[in-house]
Amino acid sequence: MKVQSVGAALLAGVATCAAESFRPIPTLPASIDNGENILPTIMNNSAVDAQAVCPGYKLMHMRETKSGVDARLYLAGKACNVYGTDIDQLQLRVQYQTRDRLSVQIFPANIPEGQEPWYIVNDEQVQRPLDRMPVGPNGSDWEFSYVASPFSFEVKRKSTGDVVFSTSGTKLVFENQFVEWKTSLPSNANIYGLGDIISENFELKGANRTIYAADIGDSPEANLYGAHPFYLDHRYVKVNGKTKGYAHGVYSRNFHGQDILVREGGITWRTIGGSIDLFFFSGPTPAKVTRSYVTEIGKPALPQYWTLGFHQCRWGYANITELDDVVKNYQKFQIPVETIWSDIDYMDQYRDWTVDENTFPQAEFKTFLDGLHAQHLHWVPIVDAAIYVPNPSNGSESYASYDRGHALDVFMKNEDGSEYIGAVWPGFTVFPDWSAPNVQEWWTNEFLAWFKEIPFDGIWLDMNEVSSFCVGSCGSGQVDMNPVHPPFSLPGEKGSIIYSYPEGFNLTNATEAAAAASSSKAQDAYNSKVNPPSTVTTPYYQIPAVTPNVRNINHPPYAINNAQGSHDLAIHAVSPNATHHDGSSDYDVHSLWGFLETKATFEALLKVFPGKRPFLLARSTAPGSGKYTAHWGGDNASTFYYMRKSIQQALNFGLFGIPFFGVDTCGFGGNSDLELCSRWMQLSAFFTFYRNHNIISANSQEAYVWADVASASKTAMSIRYSLLPYFYTLMYHAHKSGSTVLRALSWEFPDDENLINNDYQFMVGGGLMVLPALDQGVTKVTGYFPTDGSTTWYDWYTGAATFSDGKNHTVDAPLGHIPVYVRGGHILPLQAPALTTYQARKNPFEILVALDKSGTASGSVYIDDGESQNVKDALFVALRATKTSLSLNGVSIGNLNNLKSYLTNVATVYVLGVSAKPSAVKVAGSENCQFEYDSQTKKLTIKLPSSFVYSKGKQQITWA
Numbered sequence: 001m002k003v004q005s006v007g008a009a010l011l012a013g014v015a016t017c018a019a020e021s022f023r024p025i026p027t028l029p030a031s032i033d034n035g036e037n038i039l040p041t042i043m044n045n046s047a048v049d050a051q052a053v054c055p056g057y058k059l060m061h062m063r064e065t066k067s068g069v070d071a072r073l074y075l076a077g078k079a080c081n082v083y084g085t086d087i088d089q090l091q092l093r094v095q096y097q098t099r100d101r102l103s104v105q106i107f108p109a110n111i112p113e114g115q116e117p118w119y120i121v122n123d124e125q126v127q128r129p130l131d132r133m134p135v136g137p138n139g140s141d142w143e144f145s146y147v148a149s150p151f152s153f154e155v156k157r158k159s160t161g162d163v164v165f166s167t168s169g170t171k172l173v174f175e176n177q178f179v180e181w182k183t184s185l186p187s188n189a190n191i192y193g194l195g196d197i198i199s200e201n202f203e204l205k206g207a208n209r210t211i212y213a214a215d216i217g218d219s220p221e222a223n224l225y226g227a228h229p230f231y232l233d234h235r236y237v238k239v240n241g242k243t244k245g246y247a248h249g250v251y252s253r254n255f256h257g258q259d260i261l262v263r264e265g266g267i268t269w270r271t272i273g274g275s276i277d278l279f280f281f282s283g284p285t286p287a288k289v290t291r292s293y294v295t296e297i298g299k300p301a302l303p304q305y306w307t308l309g310f311h312q313c314r315w316g317y318a319n320i321t322e323l324d325d326v327v328k329n330y331q332k333f334q335i336p337v338e339t340i341w342s343d344i345d346y347m348d349q350y351r352d353w354t355v356d357e358n359t360f361p362q363a364e365f366k367t368f369l370d371g372l373h374a375q376h377l378h379w380v381p382i383v384d385a386a387i388y389v390p391n392p393s394n395g396s397e398s399y400a401s402y403d404r405g406h407a408l409d410v411f412m413k414n415e416d417g418s419e420y421i422g423a424v425w426p427g428f429t430v431f432p433d434w435s436a437p438n439v440q441e442w443w444t445n446e447f448l449a450w451f452k453e454i455p456f457d458g459i460w461l462d463m464n465e466v467s468s469f470c471v472g473s474c475g476s477g478q479v480d481m482n483p484v485h486p487p488f489s490l491p492g493e494k495g496s497i498i499y500s501y502p503e504g505f506n507l508t509n510a511t512e513a514a515a516a517a518s519s520s521k522a523q524d525a526y527n528s529k530v531n532p533p534s535t536v537t538t539p540y541y542q543i544p545a546v547t548p549n550v551r552n553i554n555h556p557p558y559a560i561n562n563a564q565g566s567h568d569l570a571i572h573a574v575s576p577n578a579t580h581h582d583g584s585s586d587y588d589v590h591s592l593w594g595f596l597e598t599k600a601t602f603e604a605l606l607k608v609f610p611g612k613r614p615f616l617l618a619r620s621t622a623p624g625s626g627k628y629t630a631h632w633g634g635d636n637a638s639t640f641y642y643m644r645k646s647i648q649q650a651l652n653f654g655l656f657g658i659p660f661f662g663v664d665t666c667g668f669g670g671n672s673d674l675e676l677c678s679r680w681m682q683l684s685a686f687f688t689f690y691r692n693h694n695i696i697s698a699n700s701q702e703a704y705v706w707a708d709v710a711s712a713s714k715t716a717m718s719i720r721y722s723l724l725p726y727f728y729t730l731m732y733h734a735h736k737s738g739s740t741v742l743r744a745l746s747w748e749f750p751d752d753e754n755l756i757n758n759d760y761q762f763m764v765g766g767g768l769m770v771l772p773a774l775d776q777g778v779t780k781v782t783g784y785f786p787t788d789g790s791t792t793w794y795d796w797y798t799g800a801a802t803f804s805d806g807k808n809h810t811v812d813a814p815l816g817h818i819p820v821y822v823r824g825g826h827i828l829p830l831q832a833p834a835l836t837t838y839q840a841r842k843n844p845f846e847i848l849v850a851l852d853k854s855g856t857a858s859g860s861v862y863i864d865d866g867e868s869q870n871v872k873d874a875l876f877v878a879l880r881a882t883k884t885s886l887s888l889n890g891v892s893i894g895n896l897n898n899l900k901s902y903l904t905n906v907a908t909v910y911v912l913g914v915s916a917k918p919s920a921v922k923v924a925g926s927e928n929c930q931f932e933y934d935s936q937t938k939k940l941t942i943k944l945p946s947s948f949v950y951s952k953g954k955q956q957i958t959w960a
């Protein structure tokens with residue numbers, strides 16, 4: 001969690017003013033996190049336009065290579081040195097890597113004498129799409145062309161004749177702290193992705209996309225926790241009077257701080273270091289683009305089956321009794337719960353790999369966890385990025401994890417070789433350096449040792465942007481003050497009582513709303529008295545002029561639009577000048593810290609749980625994170641706005657190859673209420689990762705707190721748990737092919753231009769559409785029912801066909817009901833629900849067949865033990881239906897006897913869209929089956945003999 005700066009505006013009531021200490025330790029002054037007041041270059045009207053003053057480059061010495069061409073680019077005039085030092089010679093490398101993938105690289109050819117080493121992304125850290133078996137220009141769907149002087153290039157997709165990327169008419173600017181290139185966009189381009197940002201619109205024209213990992217509450221348009229410089233461009237063209245959609249993807253493999261300005265007509269790319277390393281994916285469907293991209297960055301992990309169950313979390317579960325009560329309450333109200341989580345409350349003074357002996361005494365806690373495990377329930381603790389530095393002047397204090405890491409030299413440094421010391425929850429802290437030779441050994445051993453005492457089931461990685469509550473190495477020479485309180489007050493402390501509620505609370509609960517509003521006013525008055533708002537405006541810091549060949553990494557001449565604080569890169573984060581063992585500065589690798597921590601933790605958990613899939617949830621992500629971790633949407637707030645935006649976030653993380661995604665359901669910051677929590681518990685039930693999480697001191701928001709929320713949750717959870725085989729099979733497909741799980745309608749209906757900005761409905765796989773109510777006070781919701789000509793939509797609840805005409809329709813959505821539709825042409829594997837995934841897996845399977853207009857449907861089900869990292873035994877059954885039959889075709893690996901307990905019988909088949917009552921239903925080679933037919937809904941329900949199980953080979957059910 002975080003509780004400061006920009007987010008404070010959203011987390012109303014969480015102030016950054018002077019704190020009253022919650023424990024008798026010194027509180028850091030708020031000023032310790034103040035950087036310079038920086039004017040982002042895009043906001044600076046007098047900023048020099050590099051295009052106007054820089055000379056561009058001239059291409060020479062082009063030569064063909066096995067996979068494409070190489071050439072030199074020479075600075076075409078006098079250096080402009082506008083936001084850095086111009087590089088006079090560049091290497092251009094074009095590789096036609098596969099039919100659908102082109103690589104265009106531009107990097108310094110020779111670094112002038114006396115310049116610092118050039119940081120280019122380390123391929124061992126971040127997987128690079130490789131030129132394994134180049135197809136060359138003739139085997140490619142791409143065509144690269146150029147103008148020699150001033151150098152510009154164009155990328156065209158041959159099969160459609162579409163120029164997808166063109167720097168024509170613009171100059172390349174390539175300096176040691178600033179690289180700019182501009183590309184044009186035709187008017188039919190629609191751009192998606194480029195995160196981690198929550199935007200006004202799903203489609204990005206007009207948006208500024210700044211990339212720089214930041215610990216910042218989910219502010220709209222701000223650069224959030226991760227770095228994903230990838231976009232999907234979806235264009236619609238008329239072909240013979242019909243609209244066709246064509247998509248391609250562009251991955252800009254650069255992780256320096258950057259601004260990407262997406263405009264009508266073109267994109268401006270500005271990064272403060274590294275190289276140009278572009279990859280083009282030709283699609284032409286959105287689904288194909290994502291598969292190709294995700295395959296190259298690292299296909300997502302297959303999660304353990306239980307992690308698809310419901311998770312309950314909050315900051316503020318203060319002791320074992322409270323955790324136990326929460327679990328028992330869920331059970332008492334018969335609401336599924338799979339996992340209970342702990343935020344930082346469990347730790348001894350917020351130190352990693354410890355428990356507080358007063359509130360979570362180790363022996364008792366282990367007994368509690370053993371009890372959870374006996375019920376097939378789970379516990380996941382938070383582990384923070386920062387490591388407490390014990391106070392050397394306090395002889396009674398020790399923190400062995402730090403001592404071991406210090407002895408193995410695994411922490412980030414200052415330029416003078418001393419440890420870089422920032423401040424996070426525990427006080428002054430150091431930060432692991434993922435390039436230190438011993439870091440993996442130390443990190444793994446800390447988890448191994450701790451697990452022996454505290455048997456956790458997964459790890460939640462927070463604060464890994466990497467966050468620090470002060471500017472620079474603020475703890476250097478100060479550690480004998482440790483522990484220290486963060487430089488802001490925590491929610492619930494005086495001045496930070498939470499009085500905010502969701503939109504419309506004043507309409508549904510006027511008395512409480514009025515009381516809260518008046519308390520909030522009183523608190524604001526108190527706060528402004530204690531800490532009067534400054535009337536002095538700080539002048540902008542004048543960034544020093546460029547010194548040739550010298551980088552100013554603390555205040556780069558080009559100031560990206562970093563949303564944190566007053567835009568200084570050093571605010572609320574480890575500062576750019578922190579150094580790593582491999583010689584890089586935080587400046588160069590800042591946005592990769594969380595990704596590298598995730599990788600290291602994945603390796604550690606493979607040792608903790610030999611043979612099992614690690615379960616991780618990480619906040620800061622980068623391309624390839626999906627291979628290791630699930631992700632949540634960060635510190636949202638309890639408002640309808642954030643519930644609505646959760647869909648956009650999920651879709652974006654789908655594009656980024658992290659399909660295992662959810663948000664803090666019912667909202668993190670602020671108080672939730674009955675209406676919001678009811679809607680949100682139902683919506684999140686259709687996300688892959690399903691967790692309710694709350695901030696400390698806000699009103700409780702577990703699903704059982706309100707009777708109506710409990711019943712709404714049960715309704716939606718029973719659908720989710722029925723769909724678990726479907727979700728798991730979708731995750732399996734994502735793992736195998738890089739496909740998405742939660743999908744935008746535009747990806748599934750790529751020829752329909754009406755879907756460009758639709759991020760208020762979504763698909764789960766290809767077969768299910770969710771049309772949630774997202775606004776306060778509504779009882780109806782309007783949504784679009786796309787068609788590809790043969791589409792039939794069926795109402796999930798009745799099984800009857802409904803609107804299927806490519807138009808908007810308004811449907812009933814009273815509180816407690818979430819409209820869900822099954823798409824004809826798809827077969828969904830189901831299983832009777834239960835209160836835990838363990839119990840659900842013991843229940844009989846069901847199959848839901850939804851016929852399309854042509855009377856066909858297909859789908860699949862994947863079954864394994866739900867936990868093995870290297871799967872030895874598995875069954876995959878392809879399902880295919882016609883108007884009169886369902887055939888199953890199973891292929892397996894290993895020994896299916898080992899999966900016996902998961903291969904329960906298939907009890908029921910539902911077929912939607914059967915035009916007339918059949919006279920008989922038969923399982924091939926067996927007796928007639930019982931069946932029912934509803935002539936109103938045209939739903940056929942078949943009861944299979946109890947011996948019917950999924951198996952290898954062919955099986956068939958027919959009706960006529």
Ligand SMILES: *[C@@H]1O[C@H](CO)[C@@H](O)[C@H](O)[C@H]1NC(C)=O
Pocket residue numbers: 042043207208221261
């Ligand atoms: C986006 O950048 C432009 C400058 O290109 C600026 O004028 C505008 O205010 C920015 N928009 C936002 C929402 O920050």
Ligand SMILES: *[C@@H]1O[C@H](CO)[C@@H](O)[C@H](O)[C@H]1NC(C)=O
Pocket residue numbers: 318319321322
């Ligand atoms: C556990 O924490 C709760 C909430 O702070 C408190 O009311 C309760 O007394 C505590 N119980 C124990 C056993 O410490």
Ligand SMILES: *[C@@H]1O[C@H](CO)[C@@H](O)[C@H](O)[C@H]1NC(C)=O
Pocket residue numbers: 503504506507
């Ligand atoms: C309720 O609060 C909103 C602001 O959240 C305000 O715009 C609206 O006027 C209020 N309505 C009533 C009836 O007080």
Ligand SMILES: *[C@@H]1O[C@H](CO)[C@@H](O)[C@H](O)[C@H]1NC(C)=O
Pocket residue numbers: 508509512674699
């Ligand atoms: C009104 O709000 C208060 C505080 O959240 C809550 O205790 C109460 O149950 C609410 N009443 C209704 C009818 O929602």
